[in-house]
Amino acid sequence: VNIGVFDSGLGGLTVLRSLVARQCFQTIIYYGDTARVPYGSKDRDTVVRYALEALSFFANHQIDMLVVACNTVSVVALEVMHKVADYPVVGVVEPGVHSLVNAVPDRQSRVLVIGTRSTIHSGQYQRSLQSMGYQSVDACAAPLLVSLVEEGIHEGPVMDAVLDHYFAHQEKPDAVILGCTHFPMIAAALRRYWGDVVLVHSGEAIVEWLDSRGYLGQTTPSCQVEFFASENTPRVRQIGEAFLADVSDTQDAVKKEIKGVGKE
């Protein structure tokens, strides 16, 4: 199976990492729209236009399925992308909710969704969780957490102040949906802040979901990853390869070829 991974920028590497670790794909084509990142504070129409342009990019590559790693695109543009693409397009919302239901089946659990402003204001996670019977669903747009990750700040006094800014008046959740690709990078800080809490990671959720739907074939002996971006593909390839470097160590049953091939 050859798949594409689309993200607004580099955050989708957390999702790519989970897909690579699952060892079921011959080729993964990663495309990040780094020239126009971030999407989270932009208009619906703009995000839809960018998402359709991403489909044009993938039209030049042989993919059997497209994973939309970006939560903003998943809530805003997935429906339009479904109509245009002639292969399955999988977003992060349905897998995220599916994963949460598996991890925290008790419908009395307190669930918190965090993400960009677009993701939270769309209300998609919240509606989906409520339709699954969860009564206690909170949501918080936390764009500064994205900025901190982009600054390489994963802990410390700035992180503490920002967590307090968003969550000081929030009752401790039982589970948190990490509704932005950047947030797995601050999982440790969130665990320290809340103590015992289930964190739903989009990448792991997508792998679980694809598996449950029979989309994953047999284990493959090698996975070739190709990186593309709307600006500075060589830099994205370099960052991407560094980010994946230790995946083959933790999954040493199969040797992976992680190979970056840019469009430049």
Add this chain to the structure above:
Amino acid sequence: VNIGVFDSGLGGLTVLRSLVARQCFQTIIYYGDTARVPYGSKDRDTVVRYALEALSFFANHQIDMLVVACNTVSVVALEVMHKVADYPVVGVVEPGVHSLVNAVPDRQSRVLVIGTRSTIHSGQYQRSLQSMGYQSVDACAAPLLVSLVEEGIHEGPVMDAVLDHYFAHQEKPDAVILGCTHFPMIAAALRRYWGDVVLVHSGEAIVEWLDSRGYLGQTTPSCQVEFFASENTPRVRQIGEAFLADVSDTQDAVKKEIKGVGKE
């Protein structure tokens, strides 16, 4: 005189405000590239491309001069824009340094430049200040301060933590060049942090500079401001008008018509 103001997004409204208050322009056309904001972490090539696209936008409007409010564009693309445009293009670096020299003529003064990563890494402010004889010039890329302003955070514990993050080990400066259009919004926090300090504001600096070069004509009885954006022009117009609402109160000698005319 009819002028254009170009910014990557809404930050340039701080510059627009200074221009409107000066009461010398018949028409000011503001264009913000809100669909692709921010520029500060993007590549040179990308920023140059976007800047040239902005010139194409202004080709459809009668302007006598273009003010580039965005510091990132000013340091990265001004030279190219000069070559392409057939009217003067004024960036913020030269006026900012000019204003600093007037405010803090003592070359022994300690000067700090803060801005986006692109602005600081270009080294333009620093080189220009050194060529003017300033010996003690520091520079700090402070992208989180931009994120805070965009979140409407101008003071409080998050602001304090971020200021400490960037400046705790910085000797107190005598003057700070606010090398990002967002930073005038946090002037109060910066003054509280450093006490007695000269803050150089790009908008005021540009007005001073235009004046010193004889670019400003007579006072005009009214100034029409038109807002355009690469996404959601009506929202930009609304925010822009709100941001300018009190300018006519503080400058009540002349009644201004501030009128938003969008492209949508």
